[in-house]
Amino acid sequence: MPKNRKAAILNEKIADYFNARKSAVLDKNKEPVLDANGDPVYEYVRPLTVTGLANALGFSSREQMLAVRDQKSAEAIASALLRIEEYAEEKLFYKDSFSGTKLFLSVNFPRYQEGAQGAFESFPEAYDSWAK
Numbered sequence: 077m078p079k080n081r082k083a084a085i086l087n088e089k090i091a092d093y094f095n096a097r098k099s100a101v102l103d104k105n106k107e108p109v110l111d112a113n114g115d116p117v118y119e120y121v122r123p124l125t126v127t128g129l130a131n132a133l134g135f136s137s138r139e140q141m142l143a144v145r146d147q148k149s150a151e152a153i154a155s156a157l158l159r160i161e162e163y164a165e166e167k168l169f170y171k172d173s174f175s176g177t178k179l180f181l182s183v184n185f186p187r188y189q190e191g192a193q194g195a196f197e198s199f200p201e202a203y204d205s206w207a208k
Contacts, residue, residue, distance in 0.1 A: 087152050090129070094159065100117065101118065120163065129156055
């Protein structure tokens, strides 16, 4: 199979993974909420995870997915991982999910590990005092 075709299939599977985790936002009458353009508003109802992505793409492990070397496929996976990272970073702004999100980021993304350059340096030591 040509590499471009392989990457195209991978991109489809990536889109399917993200779409399967969202649902339309409903109003009190169970009608879809629409944005300014009249399109339905969606939200993630299932968390985005690196393992979930690997599973959706048909890999037997996260490590196998991360070891992909084909440039187009690796770029597609890197882009999907960036979306998952962004999703997790946004959760840092919610007090109820801060600790779990910090753990998720440190396990899945090396730059967030203790001692890594840039790891949570922008978060003050006194998080508990200003997040209440």
